[in-house]
Amino acid sequence: xxxxxxxxxxxxxxxxxxxxxxxxxxxxxxxxxxxxxxxxxxxxxxxxxxxxxxxxxxxxxxxxxxxxxxxxxxxxxxxxxxxxxxxxxxxxxxxxxxxxxxxxxxxxxxxxxxxxxxxxxx
Numbered sequence: 001x002x003x004x005x006x007x008x009x010x011x012x013x014x015x016x017x018x019x020x021x022x023x024x025x026x027x028x029x030x031x032x033x034x035x036x037x038x039x040x041x042x043x044x045x046x047x048x049x050x051x052x053x054x055x056x057x058x059x060x061x062x063x064x065x066x067x068x069x070x071x072x073x074x075x076x077x078x079x080x081x082x083x084x085x086x087x088x089x090x091x092x093x094x095x096x097x098x099x100x101x102x103x104x105x106x107x108x109x110x111x112x113x114x115x116x117x118x119x120x121x122x
Contacts, residue, residue: 005045006108010075014055014107021048023090023097044080045107046098056100070102079106 003017021027023046047056055073060082062068067083080102087096 002112004110004112005102006110007072007075007077007079008106008108009077010072011108012072012074014072014079014102015047015053019047019051019053021046021098025098043104044101045104047100047102049099052100060100070100077106079103 005014005016005020006012007014018027025046025048027048052060056070059068059070063082065084067085068081069078070080070082071078080100082100084099087099090097
């Protein structure tokens with residue numbers, strides 16, 4: 001099984017669980033619900049900085065890696081935001097939350113069978 005995330009408005013595939021992390025920056029590849037983070041995945045999806053996809057990197061470059069809004073590359077619906085200037089702390093106070101987050105209300109999450117073929121991102 002593989003988890004993919006799509007835009008809630010146009011259903012364009014945005015990313016997979018490989019790019020998602022919890023509030024402590026730990027990967028969700030081994031199970032999204034099994035995180036040990038003090039702030040479980042609920043209303044936001046955090047993105048790992050070392051795995052930004054080209055469409056995300058392009059929008060961040062447009063904001064000079066400071067702060068801004070993140071939009072769907074197809075329909076331009078606002079999906080979340082990024083802030084590399086000021087890092088917010090997680091609930092336990094020991095970790096700084098990842099700089100980019102997407103609002104789960106704007107993203108559809110789907111479990112798919114993965115046959116080994118490559119997934120395509122826009």
